[in-house]
Amino acid sequence: MSTDGTRRGTGPTSRSLLRWYPARWRARYGDEFMAMIEDDLGGRRPTLRYRLSIARSGLSERLRDAGLVGNAVSPSERVRGGALTVLCAFALFVIPGVAFAKISEHWDQSFHRGPRHVPAVAFNLLASLAGACGVAVALAAFALLPTFVTFVRAGGWPAIKRRVKWAVIATLATATAVGSLAVWASHLSSHQRNTGLGWYQLSFVIAAALFAVAVATWAAVAVAVTRRLDVGSDQLKAIGVLAVLVGVCMPVMTAAAALWWGSMATTAPWFLAGTPVGSSPSPWATNLLGVLVVMTIASGAGIFGVLRVIRSWSELEVA
Amino acid sequence: MPRATTPEPRQRPNDPPILILTSLAGGPKHGHALSKDIEGFAGVVLGPGALYGAITRLEERGLIEPLESDDRRRPYRISATGSAYLAAAVDEMQRLALEGARRLAVADKASVPRRGPRVAGSPA
Numbered sequence: 001m002s003t004d005g006t007r008r009g010t011g012p013t014s015r016s017l018l019r020w021y022p023a024r025w026r027a028r029y030g031d032e033f034m035a036m037i038e039d040d041l042g043g044r045r046p047t048l049r050y051r052l053s054i055a056r057s058g059l060s061e062r063l064r065d066a067g068l069v070g071n072a073v074s075p076s077e078r079v080r081g082g083a084l085t086v087l088c089a090f091a092l093f094v095i096p097g098v099a100f101a102k103i104s105e106h107w108d109q110s111f112h113r114g115p116r117h118v119p120a121v122a123f124n125l126l127a128s129l130a131g132a133c134g135v136a137v138a139l140a141a142f143a144l145l146p147t148f149v150t151f152v153r154a155g156g157w158p159a160i161k162r163r164v165k166w167a168v169i170a171t172l173a174t175a176t177a178v179g180s181l182a183v184w185a186s187h188l189s190s191h192q193r194n195t196g197l198g199w200y201q202l203s204f205v206i207a208a209a210l211f212a213v214a215v216a217t218w219a220a221v222a223v224a225v226t227r228r229l230d231v232g233s234d235q236l237k238a239i240g241v242l243a244v245l246v247g248v249c250m251p252v253m254t255a256a257a258a259l260w261w262g263s264m265a266t267t268a269p270w271f272l273a274g275t276p277v278g279s280s281p282s283p284w285a286t287n288l289l290g291v292l293v294v295m296t297i298a299s300g301a302g303i304f305g306v307l308r309v310i311r312s313w314s315e316l317e318v319a
Numbered sequence: 320m321p322r323a324t325t326p327e328p329r330q331r332p333n334d335p336p337i338l339i340l341t342s343l344a345g346g347p348k349h350g351h352a353l354s355k356d357i358e359g360f361a362g363v364v365l366g367p368g369a370l371y372g373a374i375t376r377l378e379e380r381g382l383i384e385p386l387e388s389d390d391r392r393r394p395y396r397i398s399a400t401g402s403a404y405l406a407a408a409v410d411e412m413q414r415l416a417l418e419g420a421r422r423l424a425v426a427d428k429a430s431v432p433r434r435g436p437r438v439a440g441s442p443a
Binding site: 029031034049050054055072 | 349350351354366367368369370371372374375376379390391392393
């Protein structure tokens with residue numbers, strides 16, 4: 001290494017750049033790719049453009065390796081990739097879903113007159129489909145349970161141990177935060193809970209963030225496990241069907257949430273604004289807008305997964 | 320397993336797969352040598368990601384083959400399928416180039432007489 005700091009050994013650098021790529025790609029091309037990087041750089045530090053070229057390509061290879069783009073992997077891998085995309089999308093959807101449940105809490109008690117059937121239909125549709133999606137995810141997990149047990153007995157536990165550990169820690173932290181919050185809330189007035197107490201609001205946000213982390217870590221566990229399982233054809237078909245069901249439900253639930261908002265805005269805007277019954281506040285609610293934006297993003301990802309499953313399905317039959 | 324023997328429609332001469340196949344048509348090369356060769360004959364600097372992304376796809380399609388190597392620098396050579404693919408792509412680009420040249424020549428001939436009088440200031 002020279003003293004001007006611009007030239008240094010590229011071994012660690014090329015190894016760190018290689019991490020953008022999936023393990024299978026690294027096993028096949030890793031050594032020669034590192035050799036090329038070392039030849040290219042000649043001891044110099046890689047430019048941002050050089051790093052970006054590798055990052056973009058590495059992420060693209062990861063998507064291919066996961067069966068999400070291209071046809072490089074088998075149809076069964078593509079169906080699995082599509083189903084896991086739906087699962088991740090649903091995990092994302094759960095977060096605004098829980099926020100919506102909190103926002104809409106006791107909505108039906110806010111009416112003193114006027115029709116409530118439209119928001120009721122929208123709310124009940126959303127709640128029913130959310131329940132159906134939860135059952136579908138549980139059924140998918142149940143379908144994979146025997147294979148998972150075989151995987152663990154065959155010595156697969158160390159490969160997922162770290163992820164499970166973090167998921168358990170995040171879940172325990174969330175449970176502690178939510179439990180403490182519930183105890184605290186029981187000693188507060190409605191005004192203090194909703195707007196009055198800054199510390200309570202901050203704690204609520206922290207608990208919500210912990211919940212999001214817990215959901216994300218469990219989704220990561222599910223992805224890591226499912227990608228390692230030796231899934232049979234019938235199991236894969238069952239997972240594919242359940243994934244399509246969940247993926248189709250998400251945009252319907254998003255539409256139901258939007259319909260609920262719209263109908264509440266016209267029939268009971270005071271509920272959305274938290275003002276006295278019968279008042280006429282603005283129906284715009286930033287929190288609901290955020291909920292709908294995240295729901296829409298999750299729905300889009302879910303539909304992408306559904307299309308991936310459906311497009312690979314016919315080839316799965318042939319295979 | 321080889322899958323493609325004909326080029327995709329609207330293949331461009333500066334597409335990384337075409338550049339790599341053209342380079343390998345001149346003899347086997349490893350990654351860094353490919354990059355330098357392509358920069359030399361086409362003036363195109365392929366980033367490491369683009370280069371190896373294309374190498375991965377070309378090998379998957381059986382258009383190039385890795386050669387044994389004593390060190391980490393693994394050379395590649397163009398396969399028979401790859402040569403046929405490149406030949407078809409070159410034919411397609413040549414046909415397009417000739418058609419473009421023919422039309423430009425026609426356009427030049429057609430435009431010269433019209434330009435003449437206008438420059439002379441005598442409107443049609």
